[in-house]
Amino acid sequence: MLQLVFVLLLLALGGCVTVRPEQRAVLADPTMQFDNDPGDGAARDHVLENREGSTGGSSVKGGGCGCN
């Protein structure tokens, strides 16, 4: 329950943040994208999963978009 409240609080906090479309030049750049070369990242994850006991939590696409 506490975790849910924490997540909702963070989401609400996110709602207070407004980065306007015209401010997104840097965020839209590939260097600021998470998982900005998915083929390379997937290949490395494939190797690591076979050499470690852990898995999951890899980066997902996202990180800002200048597409408004």
Place this chain on the structure above:
Amino acid sequence: MQLRLLLATLAAACTLGLPFSAAAQVADLAPRTTFFVEPSKSSKLLVINPSAELSVTPTDWLEVHTGYEADIVSGATESLKGGRLSPVDIVSSATHFKDTRHQVSGGVGVTRDNTKLSATYTYGTEADYHSNAFSVQSGTTFLQKNTELTLAYGRGFDRVCTTAFADSDGASVKTPLDSSKGCFTKAADRASRKVDLDNFQAGWTQTWTPVFASQLVLYGGLQHGFLENPYRAVVIAPAGDEALENHPDNRLRMAVAARAKYYLRPLRMAVSAGARLYRDTWDIFGQTYELEAERYVWPELRVMVHGRYYTQTEALFWSDDYTGGEPQDGPRGQYWTGDRELSPLSSYLLGGRFIFKKNAEPTKRIAHVMLSFETSLSFDLMKTSLKEFTWGGSKPDDTLALIGSLGVRGTF
């Protein structure tokens, strides 16, 4: 134009098996080759992984994708695991092997306003393993695209080849495979066993300022079925008696990862830091910490360097040697493993990547056909420290690994 249309039609026909009449707007083709090598005297391993992905966007709201990859594996493997007390010469018994895994996938994605849904089916086959999997993913952005949420679920229906032991046989009398010969046939000495896989992932990406973004990823996975290596035996008695690896049939795996990116304007560089915590019901606790920096050296060329540290505890039933008289009803009496990935270990990874990307000028195309062209070259060096694992008391010498990857991407 003709090439774009051909690629679009080919992808749609291959993926859906249906004719598709709409003209493609964009086709994206991305071949890549990755290699992984462990340069070791006793058990050198080489994996070459060629792959290709093709996606086509025939309309604004529909994307069709298909892919192929292979794992070409060769090297030597120790098929018998013993520890410091084991009276067997394990390293010199390493056997050479070569195997190839083929995997094909196909799927569709639908985009509507700020929401995307996609579904993918994947089929993989190799001499001793067959896999069927589907996955669905959804993502949406809101709050003026400052917030992005993604949800994904994947289900795998796999089968692994083993010797033809009965489920009722005692674990200590089960024998390992000596080769993949006869697998997935009616051979009397072979059987196939199920491995069911469920994976959930949720991601939250948030932009906080014009130069700062963060991401939180939650993962949960459930494995059920035959989770052992069917080739590996373990010495389980002082006299040298050996038996097929014996793992629990269920494994629940969970991870939470957080990462952040910040743009350093004075250096014109994006820096990133991330951490992942992992836990599973086999009692492995893993921690991963990553740092990354990326910047442009030319308008078309950017360079990334990164470092990664990983550490994990051992599985509850892990032991380097099972001949020391563990209680039969204890975790090391019921289960035994020769898997080094279940032992306590840590690793360092250092590497970098170059990406060159060229966009066509308006009204022109690169090489007459491409809207953009991108190539990436990466190289990583990984050193693993095995804290307890030995081959019959000898420290493994295959703990240094090189990973390289070369990929290109053309948008037509």
